[in-house]
Every structure is written in structure tokens, then in C-alpha cells.
Amino acid sequence: MKKLVLFVALLVPALAHAQMPPNHELPQFKNLKAAPVAQPKSMLRMRAMAPVAATAASSTASGSNYAPFLPQGGISHQTDVPEVYADGTGGTLAQIGQMADGSVQQTTINAANGVAGLDENGNASAPVVTGPALNGAPIQSVQIGTDPQKISKVTGQPWLFGGNSTAIFGAYPQPNLPRSPMGYWSGFPVNLVVAGSPSGPYNAGCSLCVFTDAGFQNTTVAELSGEDYTKGKVSPGFDVAALFMSAGTENARLALPVSSYTANTVVLSSALTPAQLLHVKQGMFISTNSLVPGMSSGTIGDANLPVKDYYAGVVKRVSSDSKTITVYGWAALGKTATASDIPSTTSLETYYWKNYTSPYVFIGAPTKMFGRNTVMTFDGNRVGDNGLPSTSSIRQFEGEEIDFNTANTKGTAAKSVSYHGLTFGGNNADPRVLTDESYAILLAGSLPNYLKISDSCGSIAIQSGGYYLPSACIVGAAHSNQAELFEYKGYANSNKMNFGAWLNRESDGANGWTNVSVNLGVNIDGTYGKIGSSGAKLPYLSWNNSQGALSIRSPIGEDVLTITASGGMIIPWGTPSSSTAPCKPGQKQMDADYTYSCVAPDTWRRASNGTTW
Numbered sequence: 001m002k003k004l005v006l007f008v009a010l011l012v013p014a015l016a017h018a019q020m021p022p023n024h025e026l027p028q029f030k031n032l033k034a035a036p037v038a039q040p041k042s043m044l045r046m047r048a049m050a051p052v053a054a055t056a057a058s059s060t061a062s063g064s065n066y067a068p069f070l071p072q073g074g075i076s077h078q079t080d081v082p083e084v085y086a087d088g089t090g091g092t093l094a095q096i097g098q099m100a101d102g103s104v105q106q107t108t109i110n111a112a113n114g115v116a117g118l119d120e121n122g123n124a125s126a127p128v129v130t131g132p133a134l135n136g137a138p139i140q141s142v143q144i145g146t147d148p149q150k151i152s153k154v155t156g157q158p159w160l161f162g163g164n165s166t167a168i169f170g171a172y173p174q175p176n177l178p179r180s181p182m183g184y185w186s187g188f189p190v191n192l193v194v195a196g197s198p199s200g201p202y203n204a205g206c207s208l209c210v211f212t213d214a215g216f217q218n219t220t221v222a223e224l225s226g227e228d229y230t231k232g233k234v235s236p237g238f239d240v241a242a243l244f245m246s247a248g249t250e251n252a253r254l255a256l257p258v259s260s261y262t263a264n265t266v267v268l269s270s271a272l273t274p275a276q277l278l279h280v281k282q283g284m285f286i287s288t289n290s291l292v293p294g295m296s297s298g299t300i301g302d303a304n305l306p307v308k309d310y311y312a313g314v315v316k317r318v319s320s321d322s323k324t325i326t327v328y329g330w331a332a333l334g335k336t337a338t339a340s341d342i343p344s345t346t347s348l349e350t351y352y353w354k355n356y357t358s359p360y361v362f363i364g365a366p367t368k369m370f371g372r373n374t375v376m377t378f379d380g381n382r383v384g385d386n387g388l389p390s391t392s393s394i395r396q397f398e399g400e401e402i403d404f405n406t407a408n409t410k411g412t413a414a415k416s417v418s419y420h421g422l423t424f425g426g427n428n429a430d431p432r433v434l435t436d437e438s439y440a441i442l443l444a445g446s447l448p449n450y451l452k453i454s455d456s457c458g459s460i461a462i463q464s465g466g467y468y469l470p471s472a473c474i475v476g477a478a479h480s481n482q483a484e485l486f487e488y489k490g491y492a493n494s495n496k497m498n499f500g501a502w503l504n505r506e507s508d509g510a511n512g513w514t515n516v517s518v519n520l521g522v523n524i525d526g527t528y529g530k531i532g533s534s535g536a537k538l539p540y541l542s543w544n545n546s547q548g549a550l551s552i553r554s555p556i557g558e559d560v561l562t563i564t565a566s567g568g569m570i571i572p573w574g575t576p577s578s579s580t581a582p583c584k585p586g587q588k589q590m591d592a593d594y595t596y597s598c599v600a601p602d603t604w605r606r607a608s609n610g611t612t613w
Helices: 003-017 027-034 041-047 093-102
Strands: 128-134 137-144 167-169 172-175 185-188 206-211 241-246 254-261 265-268 285-291 310-318 324-327 360-363 460-463 467-470 482-492 495-505 516-524 540-543 550-553 559-563 588-590 594-600 603-608
Touching: 254 285
Parallel strands: 206 241
Antiparallel strands: 128 137, 137 167, 172 185, 254 265, 254 360, 265 324, 285 310, 285 360, 310 324, 460 467, 467 482, 482 495, 495 516, 516 540, 540 550, 550 559, 588 594, 594 603
């Protein structure tokens, strides 16, 4: 296709989207219609030529004639103009006029109701205009690249921390006050609304899919309902997500062999190819595999990992020959670069940058990956706590809130809906590679409370493979009603050994704490949540029982030994059935007349209790 036609074809969608009028309707061209036009001499000469009927006209590719001509000096819209295009071919006046009507005027580039221009790198030089028009003005909703409104006072250049790799979404239209320099209606990049309807596997399963290692071709897919349906497989569940995030061991953009270093440059062994140059941006991480001399050994915080003892920096620019990368300085992570910090080409780091025998640099290589990192700050100056006028009233912060609600459940069966708030898990098949301090949740800082659970009776506050913490409940009024306090579980081969505490009502229908005991004991192979009433019970401790003290009780609840609040000892009350009744040495009982002692297996002796005095 001819170059001019292609150019116009590419612009037509943008012009139509921006609702631009054709060029002949623009004021500067519309006024030319009304101006008197003198008859050119060429037309007078044409009049003397033999007329050609308009219906017999045809445009020729070579443009060797000017047929057809109209009588009395006029020319037809079908007239062919030779060699008007860049490829040397011709076109009719009608074709040229239509293309001119659809072309872009210089005055419309980066102007209201116009089009965005391209800079020398092919990037948009102004915010991209998308979305519908509001009151005749387009709504700015997407901005790609540097923000032209943010110019550094130091460098005079666009803001350093944006760049061509940055996209800003937002621009909810709100009316400005009269006399606003941005007009009455304007969009500001203040929010992002994503409305989706996930309805399939992989990336079709998330309204917003976020990847940290997607690559330029974006071949990464979300792990949602991930079965190869092209082979007839159906996923066990059709899982979808409003937000899916994938973060992992992100590769460096480039790993490049090095020839030499200076205090603020690296000379590569070979020049960057055009494809490689696309991966290098100002402000990117750049790491070396060169050791920092004299750096003491140690670990990173509590991670039990060696400190990163190699030189690193941030990319500043690339030379015109694409062989030298300038950085803002080389230093160890967390340090400030000095003129003496020059990476070595012979002393190499081998723990983090393994399997290299020569110096390399790694472009865009992170050192730590966060799945999500939220920072919230209370500023006392903004609320007027330090003498300044208040500019904010925010004194309440919620790090994150997840609300789960049910509605219209009149006909919903009990136990028919499952809800999981937060799940920390994974398919880690080799836990030995994790450091000892690895965790799912860390509660740190200086807070009055680190974990608050607002539960209700009947729910479980915490349950794990080895720990059970039910919600606090009032023990029932009936005799032997129980309410568990906590429970730990361990294993002895295949047997479960449960240790915990529970409340027990000592007297039927009697209210108050004096009629409730606190018990601590062990059962074997019992049921979680029923440590006081399931499994094979062992002797246990009981506080505040019916005798008002601490007792050691048998598995069936008999008091074996009781210590009173005043320090006295109470032995079990009762009478052995005979002197050969079953007993163990040291066991005692008493009744109103005798105190009984077991002196040998199944052998009792008794002594009179005497008389009163």
C-alpha cells in the first residue's frame, strides 16, 4: 500500500475516536471556500484543448495524461495527477482530496481533541487519550511514560522515578472550578477501577492478573483451574480470582560478561545488541559478581543467610556504542559509593552468583521478592499535633480488612457454605531448604496487642495440627457439663496424646465459680475439643472442686489426694471392702473409725482414729 495511504489508515481510528472533524471543515480551510478564486492560466490553456467526456475518464498509473478535462476550463475529480506519491505513481484528485481530508494537521498534535505525537524513540510524547468524551472533552485515562507535568528542579528533566516503563492509570472525571487552567472537565490519575468477569482457566480466571516475572512476551499464566483443557481435561474446580498475583525467583533482565570497571562504569565484553538494549533502562538495578574487599562476614538480619558481599549500583546511561554502562556509583548493598569502590574482575563472589568463572553484571536483578508490601504512616504534623494547622483528620488505620457476608440464606442448608479468610500454604516438598526462622506470620513492632480474636461461643479461635484453642464459653448448669479451655496434641507412634485444660460443673444446677472446677490433664486418642470427656483418661489435677482445694483425681474422677487452701491434706474418704482388697503400697483411705494404709500389694492395715478431746 502507498505510504501516504498507510499513514492515513493508521490515523483514522484515532481521529474517529477523538471525534475530530475532517480537515476541510477546520476554520483555516473552510474560510478558503468562500474566497474568490481567479481562473489560472493553465485552465485557459486547457480550454483550447480537445474536450474529453467525463464518463470516459480513467486514471492511469503512469500519469501520462490529464484526462478527462471538462469544457470551459474545468477539471474533473477523476483527473489523474502523475507521480504524486512517494513511489512515483499517480492518483486522482478525488483520492488526493479524501486523503487530505483525513490527514493530521501539525496544529492538532498534542492539542485538545487532537492526537498524541511520537518522539524520536517512537514513544507517545503526551498522555494517551482514551475513553469517551465528556461534554465534548476527552477523558484522560491512561498515561504511559514520563509525566510531562513533573519536571525535576535539579535536572530540568522529567521526574526520575517514572520513565518509559511506567504506566499511570486513573483519571476519574470531576468538574474543576471556574477559571481552572485545565478546563472545567478534567481527568486526574487518582484511581483505578478494574471491572472483570472471570470465566475460564488461567489468565481468563482473574479480573486483574499481576506477574513479576512475565517477560516481554507475557507467556506467564495464572495458576487458576490449571488443566490442559485442549486435551479434554476438566479441572477439579473452576477457581477464579478478583486479584491474582504471582511472584517468585525473578531472573535478571540480562547477564552480561565484563571487560573492565571504573568507579562509575562497566565496560562490557561486547556491545549490547538492539534487542538487549531494550532491556536496559535508567534507574535499573545492576549487580556484579565482584567481591567487596574487607567486608566482614555475617548474616542478613534473622534470615541466617550470608550477607550479600558483592558490588552493585543503579544504571544511569548507556554509551552511544552500547558497550559502556554508566552507574551512579558502585557500593555494597546498603552502603554509599566512594571513588575507591571499583569492582574487581578477578575476585568473584560465588554464593549468590554461582557457576561463573569470569566477571559478569546482572541488569534488573532483585535481591528480595515481596508478594505484597503495604506501608502506612501516621504523620503528626498533618493532624496538627506539633503546632501546625491540621490538614488531615485521619487517626484511624486498618492495615487490611476482609469482610465475608451472607445474604438471602433462608433456604440455605446448615453447613453448606465454606469460607476461608487467609490461607498460607504451598507445595513445598523439601522443607529442609528453608531457614529455621522462616514463618507464615510475624507479629512485630511495639503494639499493645499483637493478636486479637473476637469470637463467639461455639467457634474455634485457633486450631492447628498440635494446638486447639476454642472460644470462651460459659459452662453449662447441669452436673458434669464441660467447657474446654485449650488443648495440645502430640503423637507417640500412632497414638495421640492430648494435653489440656477444661472447666467442669461440680454440682447440678449450682451457679457461680465455687461450683466449677478447673482441670488439667491428659487423655489418649481423644477427640479434639473433648479432652475432659473422651479417650482414655489419665489421673489429672483439679482446682476448686467440691472440697474447695487442689486435688489429684483418678481417671473416673475420684479424689486421690487433696490439698486445702490452708495447706492441709485430705486423704480419700472410704472403707476398703476387706483387708485383701486391691491396693498399691502407700495408698490410704479413712472413715469415721479407722485410717487404712496399704502396706503391700492388696494388703491393708488399719489404725483406730481414737476419740475426740
